Amino acid sequence: MEGLEDYVDYEDYVPDNKTDFSSSSDEPEAFTATKSFLTDTLVAIKIIICVIGLGGNGVVIWICGWKMKRTVNTAWYISLAISDFLFCACLPLEIVYMVTSHWPFGLVLCKLMSSALFLNMYSSVFLLVLISADRCIIISFPVWSQNHRKVQTASTVVVLMWVLSAILTLPALVYRQTKIHGSVTQCYTEYMSVSNHKAVALTRFICGFLIPFLLIVFCCSVLCVKLRSLTIKSTKPYKVMAALILSFFICWVPYQTFVLLEIDISKHSLEIIQIGLQVGGTLAAANSFINPVLYVFIGNDFQQTLKRSFMSRIENAMADDCRTGGLNPSKSKSMEICE
Structure with a gap:
């Protein structure tokens, strides 16, 4: 291996020294034990995320899809629940991979597993932008929103959002590969060149975090200014929106931080980057089961x-x-x- 051609994302980390970036055989036993404990802990956390995420988001889809009147708000939240549900449905594959250090599911599922995380990232943050912008328009232009804020329009915007998210997720499909080492098959990311790696990492950071963050901050700032001069019956919708936004950024900031550090790996410890991406990725995955919990405790x-x-x-x-x-x-x- 030369340079970063085979450098992998957090989910590519395989325990027991079976990756291209495994430590040497003379690695201290204490460090090996720590990595093993960390892997076991993250596996347990992901199992909890998977179970609660599938159940919780399934209930949200059921409630918003069949029990509540179809509104613009339910269009946003059911799409968010579908995004989280699809990601949680792919988690068992990753859990098996982490436990066994072997990928028996083939190239197609290898690509889909990696894509699920980034599709969830893009669709979630884009939906949060839509929710923030929607609330901002309601407060700023109440008459216009009453006449033009329609469920059909919201559904069309959601479809366009999913298309954009899928397009931005394409690198995960393109660069994800499988490799056989004896009896062990790896599912990893092969960027082919350092420039490709940097382009993908920066695109994910800018499009999946920085730009949405700035848009959300702008919308929330307008909301705060407008709400001070208005008397509204209930602040529940705004509390739900604020909680969703806050949880997303808390869960994704560590992962995005290590993605940026990963770009210039020569200046940082490879082991620290690997562990940081693995822990950050697990925290990002946790966002998929936090959302339905917020609906239950905040959404009246x-x-x-x-x-x-x-x-x-x-x-x-x-x-x-x-x-x-x-x-x-x-x-x-x-x-x-x-x-």
Whole structure:
């Protein structure tokens, strides 16, 4: 290996010295034990992220898609939940890879696994920009937004957002490869040249973090100025928006920081970069299960709809039990007995 041609992202780190960047055999036992402990810890965290993320985002999709009235807000949030759900659905592949240090799933899934993280990153931050801009327009131009803020328009914007996110995710599909070392198969990123690596890293940082961050800061600044002079019935929507934005940037800042450090690897410790990307990537993945938790604890409308949905299901189940118990076929009578 020469230079950075085969340098890999956080998810390419394979334990037990099976990567191109493994440490030498005379590596201190304490350091090896620390890496092993770190890998086991991150695997456990990712399992939790996967389970809670799939369940939580599945509930959000169910509530927003079938239980709540279709609005512009539900269009934003269901898209965010779909993005997180798709990413969590790919996590089991990465967990298996981290545990076994072997990729048995083939080249296509290798490319898709890596793409899932970046598709989630782009789609999430772009949706946060849309949510921020939407709130800003509502406050700044209430009459115009009332006449032009339509669900169909929001759905069209969401589709365009997904197309843009997919285009920006293409490098993960192009540069992701598999390599066989004896009985072990690796799934790694081969940029072919240092210039390609730098171009991809800077594009991800600028398009997936810096520009969206500046747009969100601008929208939030306008919101803060406008809200001071207005009296609104509820601040819940703005609290949800603020919590989503804050959690995204807290989860992604460490990863983006190490991505920038990775560009000039000669000035930094390779081991530190590898560990930083691995830990930062896990924290970024955690954003996928934080969002539904925020909906439950902050979103009052979502809370009420979720409670009503579960209560109605319990009531229906109880009513069914009473009816099948042969007490009385009439609904009114069975409800009297259940009560």
